[in-house]
Amino acid sequence: xxxxxxxxxxxxxxxxxxxxxxxxxxxxxxxxxxxxxxxxxxxxxxxxxxxxxxxxxxxxxxxxxxxxxxxxxxxxxxxxxxxxxxxxxxxxxxxxxxxxxxxxxxxxxxxxxxxxxxxxxxxxxxxxxxxxxxxxxxxxxxxxxxxxxxxxxxxxxxxxxxxxxxxxxxxxxxxxxxxxxxxxxxxxxxxxxxxxxxxxxxxxxxxxxxxxxxxxxxxxxxxxxxxxxxxxxxxxxxxxxxxxxxxxxxxxxxxxxxxx
Amino acid sequence: xxxxxxxxxxxxxxxxxxxxxxxxxxxxxxxxxxxxxxxxxxxxxxxxxxxxxxxxxxxxxxxxxxxxxxxxxxxxxxxxxxxxxxxxxxxxxxxxxxxxxxxxxxxxxxxxxxxxxxxxxxxxxxxxxxxxxxxxxxxxxxxxxxxxxxxxxxxxxxxxxxxxxxxxxxxxxxxxxxxxxxxxxxxxxxxxxxxxxxxxxxxxxxxxxxxxxxxxxxxxxxxxxxxxxxxxxxxxxxxxxxxxxxxxxxxxxxxxxxxxxxxxxxxxxxxxxxxxxxxxxxxxxxxxxxxxxxxxxxxxxxxxxxxxxxxxxxxxxxxxxxxxxxxxxxxxxxxxxxxxxxxxxxxxxxxxxxxxxxxxxxxxxxxxxxxxxxxxxxxxxxxxxxxxxxxxxxxxxxxxxxxxxxxxxxxxxxxxx
Numbered sequence: 137x138x139x140x141x142x143x144x145x146x147x148x149x150x151x152x153x154x155x156x157x158x159x160x161x162x163x164x165x166x167x168x169x170x171x172x173x174x175x176x177x178x179x180x181x182x183x184x185x186x187x188x189x190x191x192x193x194x195x196x197x198x199x200x201x202x203x204x205x206x207x208x209x210x211x212x213x214x215x216x217x218x219x220x221x222x223x224x225x226x227x228x229x230x231x232x233x234x235x236x237x238x239x240x241x242x243x244x245x246x247x248x249x250x251x252x253x254x255x256x257x258x259x260x261x262x263x264x265x266x267x268x269x270x271x272x273x274x275x276x277x278x279x280x281x282x283x284x285x286x287x288x289x290x291x292x293x294x295x296x297x298x299x300x301x302x303x304x305x306x307x308x309x310x311x312x313x314x315x316x317x318x319x320x321x322x323x324x325x326x327x328x329x330x331x332x333x334x335x336x337x338x339x340x341x342x343x344x345x346x347x348x349x350x351x352x353x354x355x356x357x358x359x360x361x362x363x364x365x366x367x368x369x370x371x372x373x374x375x376x377x378x379x380x381x382x383x384x385x386x387x388x389x390x391x392x393x394x395x396x
Numbered sequence: 397x398x399x400x401x402x403x404x405x406x407x408x409x410x411x412x413x414x415x416x417x418x419x420x421x422x423x424x425x426x427x428x429x430x431x432x433x434x435x436x437x438x439x440x441x442x443x444x445x446x447x448x449x450x451x452x453x454x455x456x457x458x459x460x461x462x463x464x465x466x467x468x469x470x471x472x473x474x475x476x477x478x479x480x481x482x483x484x485x486x487x488x489x490x491x492x493x494x495x496x497x498x499x500x501x502x503x504x505x506x507x508x509x510x511x512x513x514x515x516x517x518x519x520x521x522x523x524x525x526x527x528x529x530x531x532x533x534x535x536x537x538x539x540x541x542x543x544x545x546x547x548x549x550x551x552x553x554x555x556x557x558x559x560x561x562x563x564x565x566x567x568x569x570x571x572x573x574x575x576x577x578x579x580x581x582x583x584x585x586x587x588x589x590x591x592x593x594x595x596x597x598x599x600x601x602x603x604x605x606x607x608x609x610x611x612x613x614x615x616x617x618x619x620x621x622x623x624x625x626x627x628x629x630x631x632x633x634x635x636x637x638x639x640x641x642x643x644x645x646x647x648x649x650x651x652x653x654x655x656x657x658x659x660x661x662x663x664x665x666x667x668x669x670x671x672x673x674x675x676x677x678x679x680x681x682x683x684x685x686x687x688x689x690x691x692x693x694x695x696x697x698x699x700x701x702x703x704x705x706x707x708x709x710x711x712x713x714x715x716x717x718x719x720x721x722x723x724x725x726x727x728x729x730x731x732x733x734x735x736x737x738x739x740x741x742x743x744x745x746x747x748x749x750x751x752x753x754x755x756x757x758x759x760x761x762x763x764x765x766x767x768x769x770x771x772x773x774x775x776x777x778x779x780x781x782x783x784x785x786x787x788x789x790x791x792x793x794x795x796x797x798x799x800x801x802x803x804x805x806x807x808x809x810x811x812x813x
Contacts, residue, residue, distance in 0.1 A: 211398050215412045227409075229762060234412035247407040247763065267411070276593060282498070283481075284490035302484050303477020305417040306495055312594035314759045317413040318399040323477040379689075380593055396760050 178291040179357040179385075180330050183364045183373070184266050186390040188351035191216050191264040193238035198346030200236065202331060211317040212236065213328035214268040214343055219394055220244060220254060221261040227394050228254060235264075265395050266352060268343070269294065269315040269328035270376065270384030277307035277316060277327075286325060292357075292385060293332055298324045312380045330354060357385070399477065402778065403768045410763035416755045420769055420786045423751045424471035426585045426607060427614070427744055428789065432468050433582040434615010435461035436509065436574055441664065443512075443571035449660040452653065455516065456626070457619045459804045462509050463797035469502065470789045474780040494588045505574070505581050512570040514548070515563045517804050521548045522555050544803065582611040589750060596690030596761075597697070597754040602679050609672035614743035616665045617736040620658060622797070624733055627654040630807065651729075658732045662722045665739065673715055676746070693761040701756060701764060706749050714742015 138146075199214045200207055215234030221227055230245040243251035275294050278286050285300040286307055301324035308316040308325060319326035331341035335354065339345075344352045355364025367373070367389075374391035375384045388395075400415030435457045441447045442454035473479045489496040528534065528542035583604035589595075590603025627650060634647045680698070683691060698706060721727075721735035752767045770782035779785055 209398050210401060211413050217411070227762060229409040229760070231409075231412055247410065248405065279492045280494065280592075281490055282493040282495035283484040283488050285484075300481070300484060300488070301478065302481040304472075304475070304495065305477075306493065306588075308413075308417050309592050310594055312759060314411040314414050317415070318417070318477055320398050323399070396762075 177356075177358045180271060180292050180335060181355055181357045181364060181368065182268065182271070182330065182386040183353045183355065183367060184386060184388050185351050185353075186263055186265050186388055186392075188349045189216065189264040189266055190349060190351075191218055191235055191239045192348070193235040194346045194348065195266060195343035195352060196234050196236045198342040199328070199331075202334075202342035205326070206320050207236075209320045210234075211320065211326070213315070213326070214266065217265045217267060217395075218244075219261075219263055219265065219392065220259055221394060222254060222258045223260050224258075228252065229394075261392075263390070263392065265388070265391075266343075267313065267315070267376075268386060269330070270313055270382065270386045271330060273383035273385060274381060276310040276312070276380070276382055277325075280306045280310040282306065289332075293330050293335075294327070295329055295332065296325050296327060298322050301325050312377050312382065313384070399777070403770055403781075405766040405768060406758075406763065407766065408758075408763035409760050410758040410765060411760060414758055414765065416752065416765055416767045418751055418755060419475070419767070419781045420783075421471040421475040421781055421789070423744070423747045424786050424789045425468075425475070426582070426589075426611075426751075427747045428464065428468045428471060428793075429582050429585050430607065430611030430614050430743065430747075431618050431793075432461055432464040432505075432615070433578040433608070433611045434613065434617075435464060435619050436578040436615070437612050438616050438619050438661070438664070440571040440575050440578075443567055444575065449657070450664075452657050453619060453623055453661055456623055456806050457615075458509070458513060458516065459800055459806055460619060460622055460793070460797055461615075462513055462804075463800050464793045465506055465509060466796055467789060467793040470792060471786075472498075474785050474789070494584070494591055497584070501577075501581055501584060505577050508570055508574045508577055512567055512574065513804060514550075515566045515570065518549070518552065518563055519555050519560060520805070521545050522553050525549055526553075548803070579608050583608045589754070594759065595754050596694060596757075598750065600679055602675055603750075606672065606675045606679065609668055609675060610743050610746055612668045613665060613672050614740055616661060616668065617739040617743070620661050620665070620732065621736045621740070622794075623661075624654065624658065624729055626806065628729075655727075655729060658729060659727050662727060662732060662735070665736075666719070666722050669715065669718070669739065673711075690761060693757045697753060697756050697764070701766075702749060702753050705745060706753070710742055710745035710749055713738055714745050715739075718742065 193216060196212055196215055199205070200212060203213055205211065205213060210233065212234035215231050217229055217231045218235070218239055219227065219229045228244045228246075232239070232245040241251065242256075243253050246252045271293050273292070275288055278288050278294060281287075282304060283300055283302055285297045285302070286294060287297070288294050298319075303318065303323055303325070305318070305325070308318070311327075316325055316327045318324070331339075331343075334341060341352075341354050344354050353364050355362040355368075357365050357368070359365055360369075368387050371389065373387040373389055375387060376391075377384070377396065398415065400417045400419070403419060404415040406414075438450065439454045439457035439461060442450040473482055476482055485496060486499040489499070491497065525542065525545040525548075528538055528545065531538065534542060586604035586607030589598040589607075590600055592598045631647055631650050631654075634650060683694060718735045718739045721731055721738070724731075755765060755767070757764055770778035773779035773782050773784055
């Protein structure tokens with residue numbers, strides 16, 4: 137007969153012994169196993185050539201249709217900004233309806249339903265800047281999500297789980313680029329995901345496909361022969377708001393200091 | 397319509413997806429948690445540091461803190477786009493997020509307050525339970541009360557001198573643990589804002605400390621206000637001729653106790669108010685002096701667009717006037733009421749100016765957003781995130797407090813710890 141005291145003693149020893157040897161084994165979550173197994177040869181990046189953009193808005197239109205963002209809702213996964221700098225050094229900028237219909241007037245939308253007329257001879261410099269999610273290497277939106285509903289895929293793209301998002305809006309607040317919003321229909325956080333369903337099938341994103349001027353390009357940073365990678369690694373490109381340490385992965389050719 | 401669009405007005409260059417996503421309920425959230433933390437700290441000043449003058453208000457503050465505790469998560473629930481998924485925070489907490497620990501910190505704190513209350517009222521539960529047990533023909537209400545009190549004793553009927561001594565010790569320990577946890581609970585609310593690097597107004601390491609100080613200020617103010625209200629009701633009841641407890645002396649006695657407690661508590665209020673204002677001004681001066689990239693737009697918001705709500709409503713009405721009121725000698729009850737109302741308004745405006753003010757400018761630093769609080773609701777969203785939703789959250793703790801005092805009586809206990 138084994139006494140209770142002995143049983144406890146022996147059980148304790150067995151547990152202690154087992155835990156020491158088991159400590160050598162690392163427990164991996166299924167997600168991590170998958171991440172380790174996944175093709176690590178892909179890191180999606182985006183390249184915008186602002187010199188080529190004319191502000192036609194075809195990219196915005198294509199994005200809205202492709203990603204089922206209600207067409208008339210005043211939110212969008214990608215948009216184009218217009219910058220006009222006048223001879224007095226002042227900046228005038230707008231993006232009416234995210235440039236869904238292009239810029240239909242030369243007047244600047246100053247909000248509150250008002251438009252400001254700017255004379256052509258006053259304009260010193262003017263250009264367009266397309267914006268989209270930067271799929272940051274160090275994404276603050278992923279950091280602040282309290283439930284882990286937004287996460288970074290191994291290929292760098294930041295995704296949102298619509299079935300798990302509680303709709304607190306913390307990620308919207310945390311994004312320095314203003315790319316996030318609440319989906320008008322699903323009421324969950326929404327953002328550009330580089331048309332994840334398309335790029336995984338070998339297609340281009342809807343906006344890249346729609347751009348008639350080649351201002352937008354998507355590429356794989358891990359592939360040295362990718363034309364986008366070549367440009368990023370050999371030419372002078374800029375990123376937005378580097379001061380936040382988010383390491384954005386959308387690179388711009390011809391970035392102006394007025395663009396924030 | 398997109399969430400946030402209805403109450404946001406954009407001016408100049410604002411990017412398409414920018415709206416005031418965090419509206420009035422997010423103003424209510426730190427305001428309510430602040431009241432919880434403040435009320436608890438006030439009660440602990442007596443239990444831990446033995447500040448005898450606060451004995452009368454300590455028990456009161458603890459019960460009120462408990463009532464507020466239930467109301468504190470309400471603004472979050474009303475704010476969430478998917479309120480039913482709120483529980484996900486407990487199921488899959490993502491600990492790199494400042495909000496993820498909310499459920500844990502909050503329930504931990506709730507457990508501390510509940511245990512402290514239990515030790516404080518254990519004797520009362522036992523006495524009531526035994527009294528009702530011995531009663532012959534109990535009415536339905538009495539039977540229900542008997543059941544409640546018996547369950548609340550948790551089977552512990554030992555109320556000997558020795559057992560009570562142990563209770564007192566436990567209260568002291570719990571109140572001691574409770575202070576840092578209360579400060580953490582609220583400092584943590586400050587961290588939620590202070591750590592948002594994308595927001596130029598919010599991002600400062602001072603935010604948690606500022607939040608704690610103003611939390612204590614508002615908590616003390618609310619306790620004073622509710623204490624005065626309760627005492628006035630008692631006075632009114634005492635002076636009713638037909639009342640069985642009528643006695644003019646009793647009325648005078650209540651009044652003198654009331655004035656003494658209020659004068660004492662007001663000193664602590666001022667003490668914490670000075671801390672809060674110093675930190676807020678330090679933050680403002682530092683921003684102006686260092687004048688980093690965001691200062692241009694912040695200056696235009698602080699000294700321009702939000703001037704009235706910051707300098708007139710928050711600092712003027714909310715801080716300066718109460719200072720004058722409380723520092724003028726011979727504080728009366730009537731003046732104290734006016735003072736604490738202004739203090740609470742000031743703290744509310746501080747939360748408002750942080751939450752709404754932080755979203756008053758665009759990420760481009762070249763545009764502004766104006767918030768219009770929905771007053772008349774026309775759908776679910778404008779109801780829950782409008783004036784009535786906010787008022788509902790504010791009224792809730794008072795209603796809860798009324799019911800809680802049925803079980804945790806605040807006055808008329810024979811022996812108090």
